[in-house]
Amino acid sequence: MKTNMIVRLGISMLVMLMTIGTVSADGGASYSDAESIYVPDGTFDIWSYTYTADDWYKFGVDNGDDLYVDLQKTFIDHGGELKVHDDYEGDIEAWVSSSHSDHTADLQASPEPRIEIIAGSQFSYQFLAGLNI
DSSP, X not given: OHHHHHHXXXXXXXXXXXXXXXXXXXXXXXXXXXXXXXXXXXSEEEEEEEOOSSEEEEOXXXXXXXXXXXXXXXXXXXXXXXXXXXXXXXXXEEEESSSOEEOEEEOOSSSOOEEEEEOSSOOEEEEEEEEOO
């Protein structure tokens, strides 16, 4: 009887862990497969994720919107980076890392700008973003 209870508890915990892993999913795997997020105008929002591999996020803006971004300090201290791409993947408008502190970008509406997260040795991260602050 105790064995059945332990097995059921173990299976329940496994299902719960798989669900939590799904809920804390990361951004898209590439520039073209970026996950859509909403970046607010006139204020900030904060996102919390777990990095897997090249996390990408895209968001809508109007031409000339100003973006402010920042990345969790402990993530940066462990080698993490945040880059904002506008116009195309190679066009880096803002870059936050241990060696770069460019937090702002003047963006164009098309194509939608992207935020790229690159991990070092820490995989949980938070970033904030806001338009026209």
